Amino acid sequence: DGGITQSPKYLFRKEGQNVTLSCEQNLNHDAMYWYRQDPGQGLRLIYYSQIVNDFQKGDIAEGYSVSREKKESFPLTVTSAQKNPTAFYLCASSITGVSYEQYFGPGTRLTVT
Amino acid sequence: AQKVTQAQTEISVVEKEDVTLDCVYETRDTTYYLFWYKQPPSGELVFLIRRNSFDEQNEISGRYSWNFQKSTSSFNFTITASQVVDSAVYFCALRGDNAGNMLTFGGGTRLMVKP
Numbered sequence: 001d002g003g004i005t006q007s008p009k010y011l012f013r014k015e016g017q018n019v020t021l022s023c024e025q026n027l028n029h030d031a032m033y034w035y036r037q038d039p040g041q042g043l044r045l046i047y048y049s050q051i052v053n054d055f056q057k058g059d060i061a062e063g064y065s066v067s068r069e070k071k072e073s074f075p076l077t078v079t080s081a082q083k084n085p086t087a088f089y090l091c092a093s094s095i096t097g098v099s100y101e102q103y104f105g106p107g108t109r110l111t112v113t
Numbered sequence: 114a115q116k117v118t119q120a121q122t123e124i125s126v127v128e129k130e131d132v133t134l135d136c137v138y139e140t141r142d143t144t145y146y147l148f149w150y151k152q153p154p155s156g157e158l159v160f161l162i163r164r165n166s167f168d169e170q171n172e173i174s175g176r177y178s179w180n181f182q183k184s185t186s187s188f189n190f191t192i193t194a195s196q197v198v199d200s201a202v203y204f205c206a207l208r209g210d211n212a213g214n215m216l217t218f219g220g221g222t223r224l225m226v227k228p
Contacts, residue, residue, distance in 0.1 A: 040220075040221075042117075042204060042218040042220045043158075045215060048215075098208050098209070100163075101148055101160045101163050103160060104150075104159075106156060106157045
């Protein structure tokens with residue numbers, strides 16, 4: 001089955017620790033994205049990548065970092081510099097091009113205490 | 114800049130009622146694409162429809178229909194004969210031709226369908 005996997009579903013960390021969220025897709029999509037969703041709000045773009053070894057900042061990139069070493073994988077690191085890291089994180093992928101829809105993974109709910 | 118407004122934050126209906134979710138957008142691009150996504154309680158966003166700016170035909174898919182009106186910058190979504198399984202948060206999104214890969218989401222409308 002083609003799709004996007006994110007693991008784990010729930011993640012708990014202590015304040016001051018970096019944490020990496022995984023995102024893997026087998027849809028053969030070139031473009032991948034990371035979004036953050038806070039309770040009762042829409043999605044905000046953190047980072048996106050249109051091709052391997054290249055990525056761009058979205059609207060709220062501060063305190064986050066990404067890598068794109070393989071087409072299938074786009075891990076997101078939430079660093080200790082992120083002031084409010086507790087949120088629901090969604091990964092998506094799409095065919096490159098503005099007309100194409102994005103397909104989403106199941107999300108990771110990160111709680112930092 | 115792009116903007117999507119979903120003024121209805123929460124709607125509650127009884128099963129079998131029809132319900133319309135509003136979406137108003139702003140963009141300076143002449144070519145753009147509009148999307149609707151469904152987010153059930155599990156959290157994953159499910160793609161429902163894509164509509165481009167030069168195709169104003171309304172679309173129907175089963176109990177779902179979409180009304181796109183460029184004159185009012187709206188792309189409304191109607192569910193006919195709602196069912197409990199329709200309960201979810203629905204997001205409208207916009208991507209302009211000059212926005213690169215930036216997809217702008219509205220704040221979402223939470224739909225609760227009661228039996």
